[in-house]
Amino acid sequence: MAQSGIYEQILDPANRANPYPLYAELRKTPVARQEDGTYVVSTYDEIVGLLHDPRVSSDTGYVLEPGGAVAALEEGPPGLPMPFINRDPPEHDRLRGLAVRHFGPPHTPGRIDGMRPWLTEVTTGLIDKFAGKNRADIVDEFAYPLPVTAICKLLGVPREDQPRFARWADAIVETTNPSTGTLEARIRRRAKVNAELGQYLNGLADAHARQPGDDLISGLLTDPGPHGSMSREDVLATADLLLVAGHETTVNLITNGVLTLLRHPRVLDRLNREPGLIVGLVEELLRYEPPVQMLPYRATLADIDIAGTTIPDGSVLALMLAAGSRDPGRFPDPDRFDPDRTNNQHLGYGAGIHYCFGAPLARVETQVALPELARRLVNLRLVTDPPPYRPNPVLRGPNHLLVEYDAVVPAAEPVRAASPGQSM
Numbered sequence: 555m556a557q558s559g560i561y562e563q564i565l566d567p568a569n570r571a572n573p574y575p576l577y578a579e580l581r582k583t584p585v586a587r588q589e590d591g592t593y594v595v596s597t598y599d600e601i602v603g604l605l606h607d608p609r610v611s612s613d614t615g616y617v618l619e620p621g622g623a624v625a626a627l628e629e630g631p632p633g634l635p636m637p638f639i640n641r642d643p644p645e646h647d648r649l650r651g652l653a654v655r656h657f658g659p660p661h662t663p664g665r666i667d668g669m670r671p672w673l674t675e676v677t678t679g680l681i682d683k684f685a686g687k688n689r690a691d692i693v694d695e696f697a698y699p700l701p702v703t704a705i706c707k708l709l710g711v712p713r714e715d716q717p718r719f720a721r722w723a724d725a726i727v728e729t730t731n732p733s734t735g736t737l738e739a740r741i742r743r744r745a746k747v748n749a750e751l752g753q754y755l756n757g758l759a760d761a762h763a764r765q766p767g768d769d770l771i772s773g774l775l776t777d778p779g780p781h782g783s784m785s786r787e788d789v790l791a792t793a794d795l796l797l798v799a800g801h802e803t804t805v806n807l808i809t810n811g812v813l814t815l816l817r818h819p820r821v822l823d824r825l826n827r828e829p830g831l832i833v834g835l836v837e838e839l840l841r842y843e844p845p846v847q848m849l850p851y852r853a854t855l856a857d858i859d860i861a862g863t864t865i866p867d868g869s870v871l872a873l874m875l876a877a878g879s880r881d882p883g884r885f886p887d888p889d890r891f892d893p894d895r896t897n898n899q900h901l902g903y904g905a906g907i908h909y910c911f912g913a914p915l916a917r918v919e920t921q922v923a924l925p926e927l928a929r930r931l932v933n934l935r936l937v938t939d940p941p942p943y944r945p946n947p948v949l950r951g952p953n954h955l956l957v958e959y960d961a962v963v964p965a966a967e968p969v970r971a972a973s974p975g976q977s978m
């Protein structure tokens with residue numbers, strides 16, 4: 555089947571630098587059955603419909619069997635319980651509800667927006683290190699350390715433990731790549747890393763339980779909740795989820811942001827003159843170059859009729875978010891990067907009950923990082939275009955992004971918030 559070949563090409567790392575023409579081909583068949591039984595969905599309305607459909611499950615307690623049937627794993631993987639991203643209601647809603655109380659209003663209203671001055675300070679420190687040379691790697695020296703430092707601060711992970719965290723997070727991200735083995739094999743690989751990370755988080759939880767701080771793990775451990783608290787195992791699984799979900803995604807958003815700005819010098823120039831542009835610019839980035847390109851695993855719990863196709867009960871779905879966000883049926887002139895775009899309800903953060911929990915943090919980080927970098931690096935330019943990409947088709951982004959610049963403008967004193975201070 556022709557569409558099957560297109561999905562394979564999308565998974566092929568050789569096409570990572572520009573998968574968008576392949577997505578356009580894929581959209582010609584909005585719901586395309588693959589030879590292995592996976593249904594690949596690539597148009598906006600169909601993706602949104604399925605993400606809001608209670609007959610579609612996120613539970614990875616199901617695995618793909620030959621022929622496409624979905625069956626429950628007989629025994630759970632060792633290590634931590636599944637985090638709420640891989641659970642369905644009512645457990646998903648209960649756990650997400652408990653976690654969200656520590657992430658924003660009404661319980662902790664200022665938590666994320668209150669991080670702006672600190673994030674600006676970290677950003678300033680990272681850019682200061684660009685002085686005295688004319689070439690840098692945006693990924694290693696900027697886009698990677700910023701979100702990792704932020705998520706570790708939020709979770710209360712000591713600075714000296716961050717490199718270990720980064721290794722675990724990378725290993726877990728690798729298991730999201732569908733071309734690195736069967737789903738079952740990847741779930742088991744992930745469980746192995748989780749076991750190590752779980753052990754570390756357990757020690758951290760002990761320390762926070764003895765001496766609670768102003769961090770999320772302490773909050774989750776000590777919160778009695780409106781209808782009962784989160785079990786210790788679920789606190790650990792949630793911390794693990796936040797660490798991983800808050801890691802490479804934002805790295806890719808910042809890196810894709812720098813790359814896109816350098817490919818659109820007029821927008822870069824405008825950003826330096828119009829600080830308010832950043833809010834719409836970040837949203838447009840999430841549509842145009844989204845860090846999460848697809849949700850490669852959902853399971854149907856009933857027959858579902860959609861776009862003239864019946865997807866049978868027990869099928870696996872791959873929802874192509876990046877294809878949906880470039881659907882010309884939803885976004886006029888979708889291949890144009892337009893930071894002034896209105897009605898921009900992109901799929902960059904997903905949709906429905908699993909809509910990204912960390913969106914406010916990712917937005918603040920990127921709204922702080924990009925304008926500061928654009929302002930301070932004089933005559934910023936790309937060394938190679940396209941840059942080398944990581945092979946992962948799910949979390950897509952450059953491995954390295956080499957840039958050159960003529961000088962580094964000193965940081966404004968006192969450190970100013972680079973964003974317009976708009977709420978999310």
Ligand code: HEM
Pocket residue numbers: 612638639640650705795796799800801803804807844845846849901902903904905907908909910911912913915916
């Ligand atoms: C630019 C950065 C980010 C992008 C593009 C992104 C994207 C996404 C997407 C597409 C989903 C939906 C997954 C699904 O439906 O299966 C999601 C869920 C989630 N994200 Fe993010 N994310 C980002 C940053 C973050 C950060 C910084 C955090 C944590 C602080 C975070 C935490 C989560 C969590 C916990 C979920 C699961 C929500 C649920 O199952 O209810 N994300 N994210």
